[in-house]
Amino acid sequence: MEIQTIDASLLAKMFLSGAKNLEAKKEWINELNVFPVPDGDTGTNMTMTIMSAANAVSELKDADMKTVAKAISSGSLRGARGNSGVILSQLFRGLTKVMGSYDEVTVEILAEAFEKAVQTAYKAVMQPKEGTILTVARGAADKAQEMKGKTDNIVEFAEAVIAEAEDVLSKTPDMLPVLKQAGVVDSGGQGLVCVLQGAYDALIGKEVDYEPVAAGETVVKAASKVKTTVEFVIESDKPLATYQIKEIKSKIEALSVGNVIDLKIGDEDTTAKEEAKAAPAEPAKEMGFVSIATGEGLTSIFTELGCDYMIPGGQTMNPSTDDILSAVEKVNAKTVFVLPNNKNIILAANQAAAICEDKKIVVIPTKTIPQGITALISFDADASVEDNESNMTEEIKNVKTGQVTYAVRDTMIDDKEITKNDWMGMGDSGLLSVNADISVAFKEMIDEMVSEDSAVVSIYWGEGSDQEKAEALGKEIEEKYPDLEVEISEGGQAVYAYIVSVE
Numbered sequence: 001m002e003i004q005t006i007d008a009s010l011l012a013k014m015f016l017s018g019a020k021n022l023e024a025k026k027e028w029i030n031e032l033n034v035f036p037v038p039d040g041d042t043g044t045n046m047t048m049t050i051m052s053a054a055n056a057v058s059e060l061k062d063a064d065m066k067t068v069a070k071a072i073s074s075g076s077l078r079g080a081r082g083n084s085g086v087i088l089s090q091l092f093r094g095l096t097k098v099m100g101s102y103d104e105v106t107v108e109i110l111a112e113a114f115e116k117a118v119q120t121a122y123k124a125v126m127q128p129k130e131g132t133i134l135t136v137a138r139g140a141a142d143k144a145q146e147m148k149g150k151t152d153n154i155v156e157f158a159e160a161v162i163a164e165a166e167d168v169l170s171k172t173p174d175m176l177p178v179l180k181q182a183g184v185v186d187s188g189g190q191g192l193v194c195v196l197q198g199a200y201d202a203l204i205g206k207e208v209d210y211e212p213v214a215a216g217e218t219v220v221k222a223a224s225k226v227k228t229t230v231e232f233v234i235e236s237d238k239p240l241a242t243y244q245i246k247e248i249k250s251k252i253e254a255l256s257v258g259n260v261i262d263l264k265i266g267d268e269d270t271t272a273k274e275e276a277k278a279a280p281a282e283p284a285k286e287m288g289f290v291s292i293a294t295g296e297g298l299t300s301i302f303t304e305l306g307c308d309y310m311i312p313g314g315q316t317m318n319p320s321t322d323d324i325l326s327a328v329e330k331v332n333a334k335t336v337f338v339l340p341n342n343k344n345i346i347l348a349a350n351q352a353a354a355i356c357e358d359k360k361i362v363v364i365p366t367k368t369i370p371q372g373i374t375a376l377i378s379f380d381a382d383a384s385v386e387d388n389e390s391n392m393t394e395e396i397k398n399v400k401t402g403q404v405t406y407a408v409r410d411t412m413i414d415d416k417e418i419t420k421n422d423w424m425g426m427g428d429s430g431l432l433s434v435n436a437d438i439s440v441a442f443k444e445m446i447d448e449m450v451s452e453d454s455a456v457v458s459i460y461w462g463e464g465s466d467q468e469k470a471e472a473l474g475k476e477i478e479e480k481y482p483d484l485e486v487e488i489s490e491g492g493q494a495v496y497a498y499i500v501s502v503e
Contacts, residue, residue, distance in 0.1 A: 001155050001204055002153045002155060002156075003153065003154045003155050003203065003204075004106065004107075004152050004153065004154060005104040005105060005106055005154070006104065006105040006110075006154060006203075007065070007103070007104050007105075008063055008064050008065040008067070008068045008103075010202070010203070011065065011068050011069075011099070011105070012057050012060065012063070012068050013202040014198075014199040014200075014202040014203055015053070015054070015057055015068075015072055015199065016054055016057060016058065016202070017198040017199055017201050017202035018050070018194075018195035018196065018197075018198035018199035018202075019047075019050040019051060019053070019054040019195070019198070020054075020198060021194050021195065021197055021198025021201070022043075022046060022047055022050055022191055022194045022195050022198065023047045023050075023051065025043065025190075025191075025194045026043035026044055026046070026047040027043060028043065029042055029043030029046070029187050029190050029191050029194070030042060030043040030044060030187070031409070032184045032185060032186070032187035032190055033184075033187050034178050034179060034182045034184065034411075034413065035413065035426070035431075037315070037405050037406075037407070037408065037424070037426075037495065041082065041084075041187075041344065042082065042084045042187035042188055042191060043187065043191060044081075045081040045082030045083075045084050045085040045318055045344075046082075046084050046085050046088050046188070046191040048079065048081050048085065048320070049076055049079050049080045049081055049082075049084075049085030049086075049088055049089055049320075050076060050079075050088065050195065051079070052075045052076060052078065052079020052080075052320070052322075053071065053072050053073075053074075053075030053076040053079060053089075053092065054075070055075065056071040056072070056074065056075035057071045057072060057075070059071075064103070065099065065100055065102060065103055065104070065105070066100045066101075068100075069096035069097075069099050069100030070096070070100060072092050072095075072096050073089075073092055073093045073096045073097070073100075076088065076089035076092045076093070077089045077090075077092075077093060077321060077351065077355065078320065078321050078322040078325070078355070079320050079321070079322060080320060080321045080347075080348055080351055081318045081319065081320045081321075081348060082318040082344045082345070082347075082348070083125075083188075083343075083344050083346075083347050084133060084187070084188040084191060085318075085320075085348070086124065086321070086347035086348050086350075086351055087121050087124065087125065087133050087134065087188065087347070088133070088188075088191070088192065088195075089321075089351070090117075090120050090121040090123075090124040091117045091118070091120070091121045091137055091192070092117070093117075093120050094113070094116040094117035094118070094119060094120030094121065095113045095114065095116065095117040096113075097113075097116055097120070098112050098113035098116045099113050106152070106154075107147065107148060107151060107152055107153070107154055107157045108148055110144060110154065110157065111144040111145050111147065111148040111157075114140060114141040114144040114145075114161070115141050115144070115145065117137065117141065118134070118137050118138050118141040121134060121137060122134060122138075124347065124350075124351070125347070129176070130175050130176075131172045131173075131174075131175030131176035131179060131186055132172070132176075132186050132188055132189060133186060133188030133189045133191065133192050135168060135172065135175065135186075135189065136165050136168050136169050136172070136186070136188075136189035136192050136193065137165075137192060138168075139164050139165055139167070139168030140161050140162075140164055140165040140168075140192075140196070142164070143160055143161045143163075143164035143165075144157070144161050146160075147160050147161065154203065155203065155204060158196075158199075158200050158203060159200070161196070162193070162196050162197060162200055165189075165192065165193050165196055166193055168189070169185050169186065169189045169190060169193055170185060172185050172186040172189055173185060178413065178414075181412050181413065181414075181415075182411050182412065182413060183411075183412075282332060284332050284333055284334050285332060285333045285334070286333065286334055286335060286385070287333055287334070287335045287336075287337065287379075287381070287385060287388065288308040288309075288331040288332065288333030288335070288336045288337070289306060289307040289308050289309070289331070289336065289337050289338075289339065289376065289379075290307070290308065290309045290310075290311065290324065290327045290328055290331060290336055290337070290338045290339070291307045291309075291310055291311070291338075291339040291341060291372055291376075292310075292311045292312075292313050292314060292319055292339065292340055292341050292342065292345055293310060293311075293312075293313075293314060293341055293369060293372070293493070294312055294313060294314040294315075294317070294492075294493050294494055295462055295491045295492030295493035295494065296490075296492045297460065297462075297489060297490035297491045297492040297493075298369060298460065298491045298492060298493055299312075299492075301373065301489065301491075302339075302372065302373070302376065305373065305376040305377060306376055306379065307339075307376060308330075308331045308332075308333070308336075309327045309328075309330050309331050311323055311324065311327050313345070314341065314342055314345075314369075314493065314494075314495075315342060315344075315494075315495045315496070318342070318344055318345050318348065319345065319348065320348060321348045321351045321352045321355065322352075324338060324348060324349055324352040325352045325355060325356060328352065328356060328359060328361055329359075333359070334359060334360065335359065335360040335361075335362060335385045336359055336360070336361050336362070337362050337363075337364055337375075337379075337388070337389075337392070338352070338353070338361055338362070338363045338364070339364055339366045339372040339375055339376070340363065340365070340366055340367075340372075341366045341367070341368060341369050341371065341372035342367065342368070343367040346363065346365050346367070349361075349363040350363050360385070362385065362389050364389065364392045364393055364396070365393065365396075366396055367401075367428070368399070368401035368403070368428070368499070368501075369401075369460065369491070369493070369499050370399050370401045370458065370460075370499065370500075370501030371396040371399050371401065373458075373501070374395055374396050374398070374399050374501075374503070375392040375395065375396055378391055378392050378395040378396075379392060398503060399501050399502075399503055400427070400428060400449050400454075400501065400502040400503070401427065401428055401499070401500065401501055402425055402426065402427050402432060402445045402446065402448075402449050402498075402499075402500040402501075402502070403425070403426050403496045403498070403499050403500070404423055404424065404425050404426075404438065404441055404442050404445065404496060404497050404498040404500075405423070405424060405426070405464075405495055405496045405497065406421055406422065406423055406424070406464070406497075407419065407420055407421060407422045407423075407424055407434075408420065413430075413431050414430050414431045416431055416434050417434070418434050419436070421436075422434050422435065422436055422441075423435055423436070423437070423438040423440075423441035423442075423497075424441065425441045425442060425444060425445025425448075426445075427445070427448065427449060432444070432445045432448040432449070433445045433448065438464070438465075438497060439473065442473055442498055442500075443473070443476065443477075445500070446477060446500065446502075449500070449502045450481060450484070450502055454481075454484060454502050454503070455483075455484065455485065455503060456484065456485045456486075456487065456501075456502070456503045457474075457477055457481075457484050457485070457486045457487070457500065457501070457502050458486075458487045458488075458489070458500065458501045458503075459473070459474055459486065459487070459488045459489070459498060459499075459500050460489050460490070460491030460493065460498070460499040460500070461488070461489075461490060461491060461497065461498055462490075462491045462492055462493035462494065462495075462496055462497060462498070462499065463492075463493065463494050463495065463496070463497060464496075464497030465497040465498060467488075467490065470488050470498070471488055473498075474486040474488050
């Protein structure tokens with residue numbers, strides 16, 4: 001088969017097919033994550049990112065190349081979730097910036113677009129790491145440049161580029177020892193390959209229905225004529241706020257394993273207008289805060305410390321760039337500090353800061369809940385934005401964080417053998433403890449965190465623990481380390497039975 005140009009209609013079909021293939025493989029991709037924590041990370045985040053753009057593309061009618069490109073770029077940028085999702089959105093941003101300037105795309109233009117995509121994605125990451133989705137994307141871009149001088153046939157070009165991407169992906173374990181020890185390839189790179197493979201299917205006119213693929217499966221099944229429609233009815237005794245509607249949508253979309261579902265809950269425009277009317281017409285203050293956390297206890301702690309708006313989310317549900325922008329809009333301040341409190345949310349927060357036009361967003365790169373709490377405590381309302389940013393960023397470096405959760409599969413990390421359902425104590429730089437007994441895993445983690453300079457240990461208990469168990473562990477810490485002050489609070493967080501800070 002020979003195809004020498006791609007028009008707007010074919011580009012839209014290819015993008016939607018790539019999105020569907022990624023969605024079908026998301027659970028399989030989730031299983032490739034190195035750390036066996038119950039978070040449903042990379043595959044889910046990349047799928048929700050691309051589906052945000054797929055919804056935008058699906059709504060277009062007889063659109064030209066510029067319009068399709070804009071829908072892909074804008075939809076993925078605003079819908080980006082997690083580091084993998086943000087990088088994917090930046091790849092689309094660079095790709096479509098080139099393609100949107102033409103009515104039809106040739107091999108030469110595609111090669112230029114691939115190169116721009118990689119440049120854009122690398123710029124979005126402060127410290128790019130090889131052996132990741134970036135490496136796979138760069139391998140594809142290099143092959144695209146090579147093929148530019150060899151063929152005008154886009155099918156031949158695409159086959160070579162995808163084959164190279166697959167080859168680079170297979171080598172990612174040799175680039176990152178942690179992948180090799182876990183026996184997996186990079187999950188983000190695998191997600192990108194799935195997108196490319198799906199797009200290729202549409203390019204050659206292949207009619208397939210990408211059914212969900214579980215861990216270990218790679219088969220794309222033949223098209224089925226059976227379509228299932230699921231309707232969700234949400235009942236509420238009062239109007240839902242916009243952020244509540246978005247949260248409900250996010251959770252429903254995360255459950256989707258089939259076709260893209262158009263979700264609409266109530267009259268969102270009316271709800272938004274009612275919120276605007278109800279908002280107090282007060283002068284904007286100089287500085288405000290948006291923070292991300294899950295659990296009633298943690299939400300209360302952040303609110304009591306002065307956080308203006310809380311976005312529900314964290315390890316199991318990374319908020320999108322648009323979620324962060326919407327939250328910032330609700331804070332009546334000229335400058336809004338955003339506390340991601342999770343290393344997988346920082347890039348989305350940075351992306352929100354780059355997109356926001358009417359306010360200044362300052363992202364404090366908090367990677368954990370304790371760092372976020374320390375940042376808020378360090379805030380000085382009488383200091384300047386710049387001084388607060390500098391001070392908070394410096395103070396969070398003094399916080400050690402430990403988190404206890406359970407393993408969802410057998411694996412090997414940092415030379416520690418992990419069995420499914422074992423409890424793991426994870427620190428800032430890696431795995432600190434593993435044990436079938438949660439108390440033992442907790443105490444071994446604390447031993448690794450405490451030093452002669454330590455003064456305070458704060459324990460936030462959540463799902464998998466309770467006040468009595470937390471207090472018993474706190475008492476053991478005090479007995480072993482009599483110079484330490486131990487504080488215990490209910491966090492209510494999911495996934496982690498304990499979140500601990502040592503300062």
